[in-house]
Amino acid sequence: MASNDLLNILSPDSIAIIGASKNPAKRGYRSLRKLLDDGYAGAIYPINPKESEICGVRCLPDLGSLPGPVDLALVCTPAATVASVIAECAAKGVRGAVVLAGGFAEAGDDGERLQETVLAAARAGRVRIIGPNTSGMFNTHKACNLVGFSELRKGSVGLLSQSGNMALSLVTEAQANGHVGLSTYVGVGNEADIRFDEYLDYFAADPNTNVVIAYVEGLKDGRRFLNALRRISPEKPVVMYKSGRTSAGRSSAKSHTGALAGEYAVSEAVLRQAGAVLAHRSDEILPMAEALSLLPPLRSRGVAILADGGGHATIAADALSERGFVLAALSGETRRGLAAILPAAASVANPVDVAGGTDADPSVFATCAEILLQDPSVDGLLISGLYGGYAVRFSQDLLPAEIDATNLIGAMPRRLGKPVVVHSLYSALQADQRPLPLLDMRCAGIPVHSSLETAVRCMQALAEYGEVSRAFPPMPPPDRAEHGGVFEQVLARCRAEGRRVVLEHEGRDSLRDFGLELVPALLAADESEAEEAFLRLGGQPVAMKIVSRDILHKTDSGGVKLNIADITSVRRSFLEIAANAKAAVANPRVAGVLVTPMAAKGGLELIIGVVRESAYGPVMMFGLGGVLVEVFRDVVFRALPISRIDAFEMLDEIKARALLDGARGGAPVDRDALADLMVSISDFVEAFPDIDELDLNPVLAYRDGLAVLDVRILLTESSGARSIHKEGIEA
Numbered sequence: 001m002a003s004n005d006l007l008n009i010l011s012p013d014s015i016a017i018i019g020a021s022k023n024p025a026k027r028g029y030r031s032l033r034k035l036l037d038d039g040y041a042g043a044i045y046p047i048n049p050k051e052s053e054i055c056g057v058r059c060l061p062d063l064g065s066l067p068g069p070v071d072l073a074l075v076c077t078p079a080a081t082v083a084s085v086i087a088e089c090a091a092k093g094v095r096g097a098v099v100l101a102g103g104f105a106e107a108g109d110d111g112e113r114l115q116e117t118v119l120a121a122a123r124a125g126r127v128r129i130i131g132p133n134t135s136g137m138f139n140t141h142k143a144c145n146l147v148g149f150s151e152l153r154k155g156s157v158g159l160l161s162q163s164g165n166m167a168l169s170l171v172t173e174a175q176a177n178g179h180v181g182l183s184t185y186v187g188v189g190n191e192a193d194i195r196f197d198e199y200l201d202y203f204a205a206d207p208n209t210n211v212v213i214a215y216v217e218g219l220k221d222g223r224r225f226l227n228a229l230r231r232i233s234p235e236k237p238v239v240m241y242k243s244g245r246t247s248a249g250r251s252s253a254k255s256h257t258g259a260l261a262g263e264y265a266v267s268e269a270v271l272r273q274a275g276a277v278l279a280h281r282s283d284e285i286l287p288m289a290e291a292l293s294l295l296p297p298l299r300s301r302g303v304a305i306l307a308d309g310g311g312h313a314t315i316a317a318d319a320l321s322e323r324g325f326v327l328a329a330l331s332g333e334t335r336r337g338l339a340a341i342l343p344a345a346a347s348v349a350n351p352v353d354v355a356g357g358t359d360a361d362p363s364v365f366a367t368c369a370e371i372l373l374q375d376p377s378v379d380g381l382l383i384s385g386l387y388g389g390y391a392v393r394f395s396q397d398l399l400p401a402e403i404d405a406t407n408l409i410g411a412m413p414r415r416l417g418k419p420v421v422v423h424s425l426y427s428a429l430q431a432d433q434r435p436l437p438l439l440d441m442r443c444a445g446i447p448v449h450s451s452l453e454t455a456v457r458c459m460q461a462l463a464e465y466g467e468v469s470r471a472f473p474p475m476p477p478p479d480r481a482e483h484g485g486v487f488e489q490v491l492a493r494c495r496a497e498g499r500r501v502v503l504e505h506e507g508r509d510s511l512r513d514f515g516l517e518l519v520p521a522l523l524a525a526d527e528s529e530a531e532e533a534f535l536r537l538g539g540q541p542v543a544m545k546i547v548s549r550d551i552l553h554k555t556d557s558g559g560v561k562l563n564i565a566d567i568t569s570v571r572r573s574f575l576e577i578a579a580n581a582k583a584a585v586a587n588p589r590v591a592g593v594l595v596t597p598m599a600a601k602g603g604l605e606l607i608i609g610v611v612r613e614s615a616y617g618p619v620m621m622f623g624l625g626g627v628l629v630e631v632f633r634d635v636v637f638r639a640l641p642i643s644r645i646d647a648f649e650m651l652d653e654i655k656a657r658a659l660l661d662g663a664r665g666g667a668p669v670d671r672d673a674l675a676d677l678m679v680s681i682s683d684f685v686e687a688f689p690d691i692d693e694l695d696l697n698p699v700l701a702y703r704d705g706l707a708v709l710d711v712r713i714l715l716t717e718s719s720g721a722r723s724i725h726k727e728g729i730e731a
Contacts, residue, residue: 005128006194006202009096010184011142012071013042016063016094018085019076020046020054027100028076030148031136032057038143045070062088069093074136074146079103082132083117090125097122098146099132105190106133119192134189135164140182141208147185155181157289158209160199162188162217166241166282170213173286179442180290183209191220197228204232211293212238213285214276222615226274226639233275237292237465240276241285242267263615269637270616273646275468277461284457287449291458294445295419297466299379302328303459304372305351306365308358308385312423312452313351316384319456325463327351328377337371362390362398362437366405373416381420382459383409384452388438389426399436406437410444419462422448423455471645486513491690494715500692501549502713503591507694511711514684516677518708521596523547530574531567533595541565541598544573545710546581547591552712557584563598570595599707603700604659604669608678610640610685610694612716618685622650622678624659625698632656642682647675660701669701677706692716 015035021028028048032055035044046054049061060066063073063085073094075085079101089097104115115132122129130137136147140154149171157180161167164187174180184206186199196219203212212232219225232238245264272278277292279285303325307313317327327350330338338348341364346355352372358364365387372378388406391399413419426435428450442448449455487510490502502510505523512518520537524530534542546559554560558580561573574593581588607625612618616639623635636653638646651660651671662668677699685691695712 005095005126006198007205008071009128009130010137010186010202011139011206012096012144014045014070014072015040015042015144015146016045016047016066016070016073016089017076018047018063018073020048020051020059021076022051022054026076027074027136027148029054031074031076031146034145034148035143038145040143040145042071042142042144063092063094064088066092066094069095071095073097075099075101077101079111079114079132083114083121086118086121086127086129087125090121090127094127096128096130098130098134098136099189100134100136102133104132105192115190115192122193129193130186131189132192135161135167135187137184137186138182139184141184147187151175153181154183156183156208156210156293157181158183158203158206158212159185160188160196160203160212161185161215163215166215169282170215170286177286177290180286180293195220195224197221197224200225200228200232200238204228204236210236211289212236213289214238214240215243215285216240217243219615222270222613223617223639226270226616229271229274229276233468234471237289237297237461237468238276239279239285239289239292239461240271241279241282242271266613266616266619266637270619270639272464273638275471277464277468284454287447287454287458288461291419291421291447291461292465294447295413295421295462296417297469298419298459298463299417299466301325301379301463302377303380303382304328304330304375304378306354306368306372306381306383307351308354308356308365308387310347310353310355312384313347313353315452316382316423316456317351319453320382320459323456323460325459328375328379330372331375331377334371334375334378338368341367359390359394360398362387362402363405363408366408369409369412369420373412373418373420378418380418380459380462382423382455383420384423384455386425387422388424388435388441388448391437392426392435402435402437403440406440407444410441410446413445419459420446421455421458421462422446423450423452424448425450486510487684487688491688491715499549500715500717501552502715503547503549504545504594504711505547505591507711507713510713511684511708514680514687516680516684516708518711519596519599521594523592523594524574525592527571527574530570530593530595534564534567534570537595537597542570543596543598543709544570544577545594545596546577547594548581548585548588549591550585550588551581554710557581559584596709599700599709600702602667603702603707604666605698606674606701607635607695607697608674608681608699609697610681610691612692618691620650620678620682622647623654624656640682641686642679644675644679647678650678651675667703670704670706673704673706674699674701677708690715 017032019028020032023029032046036055044057046057046059048059051059053059073089075097082099104111138145138147140152203209279288305313305316330350335348342354342357346357347353372381390402427438427448438448447458490506490510508518508521522533524533541563544561544564545554551557551559559577564570564573577593581590605626607623609621610618618640620638620642621635624632634655636650660669693714696708698709700707
């Protein structure tokens with residue numbers, strides 16, 4: 001959780017402005033002026049040896065003249081001075097510093113070295129650094145605005161951003177909204193010291209924040225960020241926009257999993273798994289955060305639509321269905337209740353079209369909303385059409401009834417625990433022209449949008465956060481001291497031989513020792529041993545595969561022979577595989593040929609893999625497998641460790657999920673066995689951080705049980721996990 005230092009820094013009772021200035025164009029002036037204008041109640045210490053006062057506040061010549069410890073310093077001086085300034089801050093007991101200057105790590109090698117010098121001074125003196133290269137921070141509840149944004153509205157939405165312009169955009173949008181208020185903002189800058197995950201912990205502890213917006217370009221420590229996200233998300237929603245949706249510049253892959261682990265595809269999956277509610281458009285971010293700050297999350301995806309026109313009802317139904325919602329099947333009691341107050345032309349199935357039944361009496365809208373929300377199958381309500389504008393459209397005499405209906409609807413989410421989102425075409429009017437009922441609706445805590453698509457996206461955010469709050473944490477993995485003795489021996493052998501490739505028979509033996517069930521496999525060093533293996537396996541048809549640290553993609557190298565059914569074919573196949581290996585790779589180091597029984601026909605080819613991604617650590621991939629895995633590219637990801645819930649979600653997320661259920665006459669696969677295997681692989685990789693990549697491809701899934709046909713494991717470099725950004729799927 002957030003340390004006391006961070007709480008003091010982001011909610012400071014005293015501030016020193018180093019580089020305070022009388023020049024209105026400089027931050028050293030604007031920040032001081034803003035603190036005074038906003039009524040900041042803490043102590044302010046402008047530092048400037050050339051001035052006696054600025055804005056009526058006495059200046060101090062240096063940090064040494066401070067009367068005592070200070071919570072926060074705003075450093076407005078150039079990059080070259082920052083290291084010495086931080087050392088002086090440390091000497092006076094300053095707890096934290098906002099370093100505005102650029103020219104550090106983002107500027108190249110020289111800047112990187114300068115940043116390290118600043119960081120060393122900060123750590124030596126126990127000074128926490130925001131930035132450098134930051135736009136600053138503000139805390140509206142302390143009237144502490146060190147960014148200079150104007151007309152900040154106090155509220156409950158926290159904001160983290162790696163882009164000052166994105167922060168400005170969101171602040172400006174909040175001002176235009178007129179209702180959304182912000183709590184604390186931090187421009188994280190270069191994250192030289194305080195990281196994203198620490199800021200999340202601060203917001204988790206901050207009583208003035210109930211939802212967080214995070215604009216993220218890159219993470220210094222994605223694993224720690226995911227852990228912090230898991231801690232905060234059950235209590236407070238986090239709306240994230242992760243930029244960088246392309247995967248250009250990835251290094252070539254050594255395994256299928258690595259090849260398919262596109263950066264954004266991985267980020268989207270693991271962030272959602274950890275509890276983030278992801279925005280995919282910049283204009284969705286604030287509306288989603290607003291809805292989450294005002295309304296209870298959806299208990300399910302069963303919703304109702306209440307519209308005053310067939311067009312909006314149809315569009316709303318399409319938009320909700322496309323985003324995974326189910327139009328709730330209304331009970332007979334609900335339909336009878338609606339029919340009793342609406343004209344005969346009205347549709348009382350879902351979506352509900354009042355068909356003019358509210359034109360003369362808008363209060364009927366509130367009655368309809370109450371009836372719908374009382375239905376047990378309805379967990380949320382989307383109102384769409386011209387609601388709020390009846391007095392404008394028909395007669396001002398309708399205004400009192402519409403205001404009364406608004407007040408009744410506005411109280412329903414709190415009373416019934418079910419969210420209501422309003423789309424009104426009259427919300428598109430300028431703020432000073434919007435009908436009073438819409439203003440009252442928003443004041444009552446109901447989001448109102450002019451875009452039906454935005455209203456539906458807000459409803460989706462409420463559904464996604466409802467699913468987060470119902471998720472269960474994964475079980476801890478087994479202790480490697482109790483499992484995996486065989487793999488410990490394999491690791492020792494690989495280190496001694498200076499290789500990263502775990503040979504397939506070693507991988508199979510290790511997984512079997514860890515508790516996984518695999519078909520028998522025998523390693524043959526020559527033709528005679530291959531014949532013996534064939535007989536030991538019962539003389540049934542076998543598959544034969546090359547085992548070499550130099551040949552990872554066996555099929556491409558002619559290293560696989562299938563359906564070998566007699567002794568003569570076994571000998572011939574061994575010799576052909578050996579010859580193909582020499583043709584594919586110069587002087588290949590061959591351990592032998594692996595002989596395994598042919599798998600039963602009819603299984604669905606799948607892949608289960610793990611790659612140690614540079615930002616998030618080990619990430620599991622699941623999808624359609626076989627030799628065409630990189631052609632289909634139908635895979636999904638989760639960060640390790642995974643739970644059975646994660647595993648079943650992955651099964652349902654691939655595009656070809658219908659194949660798992662037996663589409664086109666096929667048999668449904670054993671989902672329980674797949675989930676068990678995925679969790680076991682997660683446990684195995686978590687127990688052994690030496691594993692860089694692991695592929696089970698293909699895994700044949702049957703109605704009852706599985707068959708793992710190929711095992712591939714790569715170890716990390718001796719220096720530790722590498723950065724693995726490989727060519728892959730784009731979101």
